[in-house]
Amino acid sequence: MPRLSRIFYSRVTIEVARDLLGRTLVHQSSAGRIAGRIVETEAYSGFGDEASHGYRGKTERNAVMFGTPGFSYVYFIYGNYWMMNIVARPDGVDYPGAVLIRALEPLEGLELMASNRSGRPQRDWTNGPGKLTLALNIDAQHDGIDLTRPDSPLFLETGQPVPDSSVEIGPRIGLGRRVSEPWLSQPWRFWIANSDFVSGQ
DNA sequence: ACGGAGATCTTCT
């Protein structure tokens, strides 16, 4: 299965968030391939977006958001969890843009995922941004890597694009009370209708 | 089934 190219990621962030649905996220780990179908995403785009890490400008932590499209932005939060994002926006533009991967449908490496999410039903392995990084063993090692490099341990395959008729759109989830309109209700969350694996919030 | 609170640490104020 071919990988998504730099061109794919070098578009308007919202468009990329929508188009990432149905694609396959793969972690080629030392223990084997662990992969899932992307069923839910959220876009964080621009200097004006109060919910985005890029809102207050470039810092050491978020610098990758301003860099080359197709790189991973993985950060630690709540003292426990890793969140995986993909940098997406027109290339060559100094503007923060990234897509949070919120949920996957488990596809490959099911035994590894079961072990990483021990004691939980398959439905709860990857139905949330913190859960899917646990299931796929994604952490600090995977921050700031180029997903389009042939030897990257983390990458995306073209998978199966999803038609508009199967896509639902709504406001983003879990934003703090410091975020105000219009960013609070911006329809920048995308998910596959009727998927059993979208996050439950 | 649903709601609330604690965990736990990095980043920015």
Place this chain on the structure above:
DNA sequence: GAAGATCTCCGTT
């Protein structure tokens, strides 16, 4: 010093 792009556990309904 506080809040955070979350999850899990424990209580009550």
